[in-house]
Amino acid sequence: xxxxxxxxxxxxxxxxxxxxxxxxxxxxxxxxxxxxxxxxxxxxxxxxxxxxxxxxxxxxxxxxxxxxxxxxxxxxxxxxxxxxxxxxxxxxxxxxxxxxxxxxxxxxxxxxxxxxxxxxxxxxxxxxxxxxxxxxxxxxxxxxxxxxxxxxxxxxxxxxxxxxxxxxxxxxxxxxxxxxxxxxxxxxxxxxxxxxxxxxxxxxxxxxxxxxxxxxxxxxxxxxxxxxxxxxxxxxxxxxxxxxxxxxxxxxxxxxxxxxxxxxxxxxxxxxxxxxxxxxxxxxxxxxxxxxxxxxxxxxxxxxxxxxxxxxxxxxxxxxxxxxxxxxxxxxxxxxxxxxxxxxxxxxxxxxxxxxxxxxxxxxxxxxxxxxxxxxxxxxxxxxxxxxxxxxxxxxxxxxxxxxxxxxxxxxxxxxxxxxxxxxxxxxxxxxxxxxxxxxxxxxxxxx
Amino acid sequence: xxxxxxxxxxxxxxxxxxxxxxxxxxxxxxxxxxxxxxxxxxxxxxxxxxxxxxxxxxxxxxxxxxxxxxxxxxxxxxxxxxxxxxxxxxxxxxxxxxxxxxxxxxxxxxxxxxxxxxxxxxxxxxxxxxxxxxxxxxxxxxxxxxxxxxxxxxxxxxxxxxxxxxxxxxxxxxxxxxxxxxxxxxxxxxxxxxxxxxxxxxxxxxxxxxxxxxxxxxxxxxxxxxxxxxxxxxxxxxxxxxxxxxxxxxxxxxxxxxxxxxxxxxxxxxxxxxxxxxxxxxxxxxxxxxxxxxxxxxxxxxxxxxxxxxxxxxxxxxxxxxxxxxxxxxxxxxxxxxxxxxxxxxxxxxxxxxxxxxxxxxxxxxxxxxxxxxxxxxxxxxxxxxxxxxxxxxxxxxxxxxxxxxxxxxxxxxxxxxxxxxxxxxxxxxxxxxxxxxxxxxxxxxxx
Numbered sequence: 040x041x042x043x044x045x046x047x048x049x050x051x052x053x054x055x056x057x058x059x060x061x062x063x064x065x066x067x068x069x070x071x072x073x074x075x076x077x078x079x080x081x082x083x084x085x086x087x088x089x090x091x092x093x094x095x096x097x098x099x100x101x102x103x104x105x106x107x108x109x110x111x112x113x114x115x116x117x118x119x120x121x122x123x124x125x126x127x128x129x130x131x132x133x134x135x136x137x138x139x140x141x142x143x144x145x146x147x148x149x150x151x152x153x154x155x156x157x158x159x160x161x162x163x164x165x166x167x168x169x170x171x172x173x174x175x176x177x178x179x180x181x182x183x184x185x186x187x188x189x190x191x192x193x194x195x196x197x198x199x200x201x202x203x204x205x206x207x208x209x210x211x212x213x214x215x216x217x218x219x220x221x222x223x224x225x226x227x228x229x230x231x232x233x234x235x236x237x238x239x240x241x242x243x244x245x246x247x248x249x250x251x252x253x254x255x256x257x258x259x260x261x262x263x264x265x266x267x268x269x270x271x272x273x274x275x276x277x278x279x280x281x282x283x284x285x286x287x288x289x290x291x292x293x294x295x296x297x298x299x300x301x302x303x304x305x306x307x308x309x310x311x312x313x314x315x316x317x318x319x320x321x322x323x324x325x326x327x328x329x330x331x332x333x334x335x336x337x338x339x340x341x342x343x344x345x346x347x348x349x350x351x352x353x354x355x356x357x358x359x360x361x362x363x364x365x366x367x368x369x370x371x372x373x374x375x376x377x378x379x380x381x382x383x384x385x386x387x388x389x390x391x392x393x394x395x396x397x398x399x400x401x402x403x404x405x406x407x408x409x410x411x412x413x414x415x416x417x418x419x420x421x422x423x424x425x426x427x428x429x430x431x432x433x434x435x436x437x438x439x440x441x442x443x444x445x446x447x448x449x450x451x452x453x454x455x456x457x458x459x460x461x462x463x464x465x466x467x468x469x470x471x472x473x474x475x476x477x478x479x480x481x482x483x484x485x486x487x
Numbered sequence: 488x489x490x491x492x493x494x495x496x497x498x499x500x501x502x503x504x505x506x507x508x509x510x511x512x513x514x515x516x517x518x519x520x521x522x523x524x525x526x527x528x529x530x531x532x533x534x535x536x537x538x539x540x541x542x543x544x545x546x547x548x549x550x551x552x553x554x555x556x557x558x559x560x561x562x563x564x565x566x567x568x569x570x571x572x573x574x575x576x577x578x579x580x581x582x583x584x585x586x587x588x589x590x591x592x593x594x595x596x597x598x599x600x601x602x603x604x605x606x607x608x609x610x611x612x613x614x615x616x617x618x619x620x621x622x623x624x625x626x627x628x629x630x631x632x633x634x635x636x637x638x639x640x641x642x643x644x645x646x647x648x649x650x651x652x653x654x655x656x657x658x659x660x661x662x663x664x665x666x667x668x669x670x671x672x673x674x675x676x677x678x679x680x681x682x683x684x685x686x687x688x689x690x691x692x693x694x695x696x697x698x699x700x701x702x703x704x705x706x707x708x709x710x711x712x713x714x715x716x717x718x719x720x721x722x723x724x725x726x727x728x729x730x731x732x733x734x735x736x737x738x739x740x741x742x743x744x745x746x747x748x749x750x751x752x753x754x755x756x757x758x759x760x761x762x763x764x765x766x767x768x769x770x771x772x773x774x775x776x777x778x779x780x781x782x783x784x785x786x787x788x789x790x791x792x793x794x795x796x797x798x799x800x801x802x803x804x805x806x807x808x809x810x811x812x813x814x815x816x817x818x819x820x821x822x823x824x825x826x827x828x829x830x831x832x833x834x835x836x837x838x839x840x841x842x843x844x845x846x847x848x849x850x851x852x853x854x855x856x857x858x859x860x861x862x863x864x865x866x867x868x869x870x871x872x873x874x875x876x877x878x879x880x881x882x883x884x885x886x887x888x889x890x891x892x893x894x895x896x897x898x899x900x901x902x903x904x905x906x907x908x909x910x911x912x913x914x915x916x917x918x919x920x921x922x923x924x925x926x927x928x929x930x931x932x933x934x935x
Contacts, residue, residue, distance in 0.1 A: 056919050063932055081850050091913075097852040104919065325907075337910045337918040344905060344928065355905060363909030402529050404545040424812075436914025437885030443907055444892035457792060459801060459891055461811030462785045464532045464627045466537075466820055467882025470785040471504050471552065474488055480792065484511055 045069035050074025053317025053339035054479035059194040060347030071111040090202030107426035146278035146318035155250030181270035188276035189217030189359035209240040233369040316342035325359035374439030377426030389419040393482030397472035399432025410458035413474035455479035490584040491519035496593035501765025501787035508795030519559040534643035538650030560667035594726035594766035595919040603698030629718035636724035637665030647708035658689040661870025681817040753794035788896030822887030837867040841930030843919035847880025861922035870899035903927035
């Protein structure tokens, strides 16, 4: 029987990060990572296979990340976790005895019961190379592509499916706006107008009641009676945690999210020798401590680092999920950190909003400079930063992380208004107009 | 006699920001900005006039920043500050009575006494449109351009002077490396290799002992005896604060920096109705409280906001200058925040270094992804972040501001290793490899 001090199940963002951090934090321990896939896809890169990258083979997590640091890699499927014997049993007999186990089994696309969902050319966003390769072939031939769900994945797929193809792409979203769970309305409409400008049709406030066709999809039926032609349908309506193994092993599952119940150390609530991280684990809000359904690779890696640090001794208590997103639609980068205004109000905060807009480079005539907007949300009670949103140039990708750093340190509008940043003509807004600082100064005056 | 609650002298980064913040923080007060120039150049954009922008007219601070917020703009030259009468006298009779005065007179290129410095086609980096327009004409005709000083401005000028021109550009730097005051050696050599790769010649460990030629420069003489042909020479060897007016008014000047002595509220030490900010004011290090000669537009705007907030009542005490820089040389973006390793050691810290490198986008095959490196410097005593450096893709511009936020909140390596960031394939490194977090995790293990 093989033995490993730490066994990790799952080889995507959480699993790989857990392996790397485990070896760093516990250099004397043996670490084994078991995964099903020969090659692992970068989860957030999947939409880009269909346009920018052109093939799943260009979207892989390199195994050199593991081989370079003495992690044992086992490619096999775990069929059972025996908690009493502390053994993981696999389909091909690579059974391993563990001291500590980290479950990082991820998530699977959520499927809701639409009649006709099993027809040919109806796709979900599976983390499976051969599935995506086949899907790519079909999408290349499709004239009419319909995307169900206008969240991040849906919007990114729509954008990528338009690249280099003469086709009709339609997003169908049940809420009033695309991206509405992540952004306040003004940012949603900005993203929608970029999508529309790229020739993508957006239908909101509508659900699909049926997928029509014989063997293959030919159209979708909307709730309002309308039918829309479709050669291909992509379903991007969220994910559900993969907890089958954990459930079979009797580990506690959260009723509200369907994910494995963990404490702030990432240990499973009813077995402290087992930890869980990433999409399969419960995450609670940094703000109200209530479970949130925010499945992001960046959060998964944060939790994996926390789990790896706490695997043998308790080193850190997690603060909960801040929630930091970014994406790019066409040339518009857009991001959010913490609570958006709507969520802050729903949480009961009396909020003060500060906004500022400036070109992403300075002067505005520098090639590539685009208007870049920052909105900051503060608590009126004490001026503490609760969240922020940004849209504009590619600098938004890290601008939103500056905001995240300020949130994680509970900076007030007063402090943010005096934040010391660096700026450069080719890289940032002007120091006079720097958006985060000016948005904070705007808010300061409303705090009186 | 005109009267204004606040009078600001100077219309560059500090003056304009002070005016904007004054109106925001003190909406009932009248604010007047007096400046000499009809049009004001963006200071950090000046090198880009010579390549990317092509004309000084594309590098102006727009006056709409002031006109939109009811700031009185007076274009005139202040000849005297009368502290007793609280009057500013100008050359064209726009004398103004003030309640509070903010001096933001900036800096002038430092000139050291090289024989021949007054020859034709020897230029300094003056914030003067017609001077720069003439300089541009001469540089367009020059075959051999020599740049004295390989700091930020020198490196940026070298890079820009190469753009679209068939010429020879040589940097002469007295220290062993270009950019050595701002970066540790490994980052200096990275920038130097980009400069060299662009055909720019770099001569280090050398000073210029004479500028040769009849009326016009024809060559420079090096300390080692070598002569180098030159049609044009650009001197970028630092700046000195403009304090003539302040000195004449009897305001206290710092002996070590030549700048106006201010307290942590930005008030002049010997006259609390007068404040100073930007290059003309003393700035002290966030770390050791000792005056630093760091003249940056971003620092100037921070100080201007502090001065504007404190002009009528004391609202904030400045924490001192963290020092956050960034630039772009060729396609390499490079930045630093806080103390570099060398400075940290000179300050007496026992330091721990963490490093991490990853592509600026993910997967590495996304167009435009380039290797991007982060180095973080922590105090071994308590793990607190002292500084950071980054080089690579354009994301470095804001990445360095994330590091600055972490420094300003005295985050430890432990905390930074669990920082919650957002990542996106088109905008950032992979969450597994995110450089700031991985550099911190690297350092954590060395803190034991």
